[in-house]
Amino acid sequence: MLFIKVSMINYIWAFIIVFSFISAVITGSMQELSSSVFSGGSDAVELCLKLLGSLCLWNGVMNIAEKSGLCEKFAKLLSPVINFIFPKLKNEKAAKNAISMNITANLLGMGNAATPLGIKAMKNLQGLNSNKEAASQEMMTFVVMNTAALRIIPSTVAALREAAGAAEPMDIIFCVWISSGLSLLCGIAAVKIMGRLMKK
C-alpha cells in the first residue's frame, strides 16, 4: 500500500495547477489565469490577516476558559463521545479539552472559532505524536471530523434561502443533519479502515 503513504496533497496540488493551465489553453482564458496568480497571492495574505484576528481572539478566550476550568466542564460533558471516537486519548486531558471545545464551536456554528480551537487540538495531538512528520491516526480522525459539517443550525444556508424567497427556509434541516451525519460516519470509518490497511 505504498501509494497512500506518499502525501496526497502534493499530487492534488500539482494536478490543480497543471489542470488549470490545460483548461486555460482549451477555453482561451490564459489572461485571466495569469492575473489570478497574482491576485491569489495577495488573497492569501488577506486571508492570513483575517485569520490573525480570529486566531488571537479565540486563543485568548480559550486561555481564559482553560485557566478557569470551564474547558474541563465541556470536556466532561462530551467525554463519552470523544472516548468512543478517540480510544487512545482516554487519559490525555489537554487534548480532550481542546477537542471538545472544537466540537462545541462546530455544533454551535461558530465556524471562525472552530478553526483556532481545532488548531489548538492539533498542537496537543502533535505533542503526543511519535513521528512529527507524519499524521497520527488521531489527527487524521480529528481533521476528517472537521471536514464534515457538524452543526445544529445551518444558519448561513437558511439566511441565503430566505433571501432567495424560500417558503420555509429551514425545511431542509433534517436532510442536512442526515447528510452531514452520514458523511461524518463514512469519513471516520474510512480513516479507521485505511489506518488498519497501512499497518499491514
Place this chain on the structure above:
Amino acid sequence: MLASFIIPFFIAAVVVYGMVKKVNVFDCFAEGARQGADIVISLLPVLTGLVIAVAMFNASGGAELLEKLLRPAASLFGIPSEVVSLCILSPVSGSGSLTIFESILKECGPDSFPGRVASVIAGATETTFYAVTVYFGSVGIKKTGAVLPCALIGDFVSFAAAALTVKWFFY
C-alpha cells in the same frame, strides 16, 4: 436573529466565568492571543500555495470543464446537473461555493429539487482542502496519509445523501 447571539454570549460567559473563578482575564487573554500570532506565521506559506492553486482553478475555466466530465457520473447518483458545479467547488473553495450556491438558488428557485439539494450540500459540507491544509500546516505535518481521500469520501457521501434525502422528504 438567534444566531447573532451565540458568539457574543459565549465570549461574555467565558469572561464572567473566569472572573468568578478569580482568573486575571485580560492578562490571560493576551497570553493566549500571542500564540495565535505564531500560528498565523507558520500558516502563511501553506495557505499561499493553496489559495493560488484555487484562484488558478477558478480563473482557468477548469471547473466548467470538470463539470462536463462529471455530469454523467453525478446523474447515476441522482445528483441534478445544476448542482454538479457546487459539488466540485465545495471541497475546494468556501467563497466560490457560496457564490455558486446563490446563483443556483436564483436560477432554479430555493424550493425546486436542485435548489433544495444545493441547500443541503451547502449546509452539510465544509471546505475540505482548506481544513486539511490549515490543520496539518499549523503543526508542520508533511505526510497526511489517507486524510484527503477519506475526507473526500465523506464529501461524496453527503452529495449523494443530499439528493436521496431531498427526494424522500419532499417528493
